[in-house]
Amino acid sequence: MAKVKANKVAVYVFRQNAGETEFLQLRRAVHAGDYAGTWQVVYGGIEKGEAAATAARRELREETGLVPLEFFQVQYVETFYSRSRDRVVLMPVFAVRVHKTARPVLNVEHDDFRWIPLAEVSANFMWRSQREAIAIIQADILTGSPAADLLRIDPKPG
Numbered sequence: 001m002a003k004v005k006a007n008k009v010a011v012y013v014f015r016q017n018a019g020e021t022e023f024l025q026l027r028r029a030v031h032a033g034d035y036a037g038t039w040q041v042v043y044g045g046i047e048k049g050e051a052a053a054t055a056a057r058r059e060l061r062e063e064t065g066l067v068p069l070e071f072f073q074v075q076y077v078e079t080f081y082s083r084s085r086d087r088v089v090l091m092p093v094f095a096v097r098v099h100k101t102a103r104p105v106l107n108v109e110h111d112d113f114r115w116i117p118l119a120e121v122s123a124n125f126m127w128r129s130q131r132e133a134i135a136i137i138q139a140d141i142l143t144g145s146p147a148a149d150l151l152r153i154d155p156k157p158g
Helices: 052-064 118-124 128-142 147-151
Strands: 003-005 008-017 020-028 042-045 070-082 087-098 110-117
Touching: 008 052, 008 128, 020 052, 020 118, 020 128, 042 052, 052 070, 052 087, 070 128, 070 147, 087 128, 110 118, 118 128, 128 147
Parallel strands: 003 087, 008 087
Antiparallel strands: 008 020, 008 042, 020 110, 070 087
């Protein structure tokens, strides 16, 4: 029987410049194991005793070195089945706005990055759950909905 694990987070990094929103994708390095060579968002594990939002901040720093200007929880949980581990994975989703000229400094898990304009998300994000998460970020955060302020988290730890 497949186990259910909720010990990972997904972090969607975006920047805005001249009215255009772009989402960050990181390419998993060839030696990075599962999904090597694919374009992904910031994914990472939640350490024992760590809150999901704290894990999201840490993973953002470890994988990109980027500093959030704004930090949001997203009313969405990514789910997928990992055949290699025979488990269903549940990941709380977070969104982070960074400076319009931000450039990530990649760790060893990734070998390249790119910024995808919002209009090109459908063609460049391979997983349905990623496209769904971005649609929710757009509806709840980018459009200035009443929910945006309630979803906001202090971007600084503490």
